[in-house]
Amino acid sequence: MQQLTGTGVALITPFKKDFSVDVDGLKSVVNFQIDGGIDYLVVLGTTAEAATLTKDEKELVIKTVIEANAGRLPLVLGVGGNNTAEVAEELKTRDLSAFVAILSVSPYYNKPTQEGIYQHFKAVAQASPIPVILYNVPGRTASNMLPATVIRLANDFKNVVAIKEAAGDIVQAMKLIQGAPQGFLVISGDDMITLPMILAGGAGVISVIGEGFPKEFSQMVRLGLERKVDEAYKLHYLLADSIDMIFEQGNPAGIKHVFKELGVCGDTVRLPLVNVNEDLAGRLSAFVKKIG
Template structure:
């Protein structure tokens, strides 16, 4: 899965001020990140506010991204949930011809055991017609997918090709990198620790800040992959403050504020998310204008 090495970006779903999906803004963002040099696009992940989209809106987002992309970059589609049967049903019925892989989050809210997580992804692997990227994000799911579970899945199911690891634990990431099968990819899901993970042997990132500053962030990852450490860290520290800011009051409220300043889309988010406050908005604006 060489196409998944480097920087993928988790696309937002832009909304107009009336909260409808803004397809023209989404096209602008797709072109902006492609022109910025990212390696692939992730559609309908957490950053897309997928939990608030209707079925028709999800199809609209998918079709808009496919149209805007024009086959230029690989596409990854978020297909996950805490109802295993429902996820499997989608895998068996959706047309995946435009996609390279799916990104599937570990079941949230239910708080399954490691065996439950294993069985969930076993069912997904057996049903998916395209490769699967696991997604571990304990801060959202309330359960941590342990390295032993990930490695077991990676060894037993050849179409489980990668993990987006967002536990925020560099030691856990290193254990994954140490013990993974040769071609299995460990992808950062945490922008701030992306470079250390890459230098430890990770394959890159699925990023949020890379959407706002695609040129610099994707170049940082490429420098890291090429072991140009000092140059990579110069870019890391140039961007680092913005990473803290965009997550300070929730994702994607922060990155949408960046996009508003850049003139790419409105900063509209759907409840239960709300816009960043005036203080954070001013700090983000100051950073973007000085960047």
Template sequence: MQSLIGTGVALITPFKKDLSVDVEALERIVNYQIDGGINYLVVLGTTAENATLNKDEKELVIKTVLKANAGKLPVVLGVGGNNTLEVVEELKTRDLSAFVAILSVSPYYNKPTQEGIYQHFKAVAEASPIPVILYNVPGRTASNMLPATVIRLANDFKNVVAIKEAAGDIVQAMKLIQNKPEGFLVISGDDMVTLPMVLAGGAGVISVIGEGFPKEFSTMVRLGLEKKVDEAYKLHYLLADSIDMIFEQGNPAGIKSVFKHLGLCEDAVRLPLVTVNEDLAGRLGDFVKKIR
């Protein structure tokens, strides 16, 4: 899965002021990623406000991204949820031929045991005709997929090829890297610890800040993969304040404010999310001016 090494970005879904999907803005954002040196795109991840999109809107987002990308970059599709049967049904019925892998989040709210998490992903792996990237994000799911469970899945299913690890725990990430089977990829899902994870043996990142500043962030990851530590950390510290800011009042409200300052789309989000306040918007605008 060489196509998943480097910097992937979890694309937002831009909305117009009336909160309808802004197709033209989404096309601009995809082209901005391509021009910025991003390695692959993730469509309909949680950053896309997937939970507030209806079925027709999801299809529109997929169609728009694939059309704008025109085969230039590999594309990963978010297919996950806390109803295992529903996820399996989607995997069996959806045309996945345009995607290199699916990204599937660990079940949220239900708080399954480690065995429950294993059995969920066993069902996903058996149903998926393409490679599976596991997604561990305890801050949103209320349960942590432990390294032993991840390694068990990676050993038992050849199409479980990677994990997006977003526990924010560098020690846990290092245990995954230490014990993973050959070829399995440990991908950062936390922008702030991306560089340390890459230097420890990680494969890269699926990023939020990377879609706002694709050139700088993807260069940092590339330098990290090349073990050019000092150069990579120079870019890390250049971007560090912005990483804190974009998550200060929730994702994707922060990154959408960045996009508004970049002139790519409105900063509109759908309830229950709200736009960032004037103070944070101002600070993000100042940061964009400094970088650009």
């Protein structure tokens, strides 16, 4: 799965002022990523506000991204949830021919045990006709998928090929890198520690800040993978303040303001999310001007 090495981005879903899906804006976002040197695109992740999209809107987003991408980059589809049977059914019935893998989040809200998490992903792996990227994000799910559980899944199911690790814990990430079977990819899900994870043996990132500054961020990742440490850290520290800012008042409100400032698309979000306040908007705008 070398297609998943490097920089992937979790695409936003642009909305018009009336909160409908902005198809032209989404096409612009896709082209902005490709022009900026991103390696692959992730569709309908958390950053896409997938939780507030209807079934028909999700289909529209998928169709739009596939058409705009036109086969230029590998695509990954977010398919996850806290109803195991429902996730498995979707994987069995959805046309996944345009995608190289699915990204599936550890069950949220239910707070399963490690055995429950294992059994959930066993069902996902058995149902999925394409490779599976596990997604560990304790800040959203209220449970941490431990390295032992991930490594067990990676050893038991050949189509469990990677993890997006977003616990924000570099020690946990290193345990995954150390213990995972050969070829299993440990992908950062935390923009701030992407470079340290890569230098420890990680495969890259699925990023949020990377879609706002694709040229700079993807170059940082490439330099990290090439072990050009000083050059990579120069770019890391160039972008570090913006990483804090885009998450300060929720994702994707921050990154959507960056896109608005760049002229790529609007910054509308759906409730319960709201736009960033005037203070943060000003700081983000100033940062975009500085980078530009």
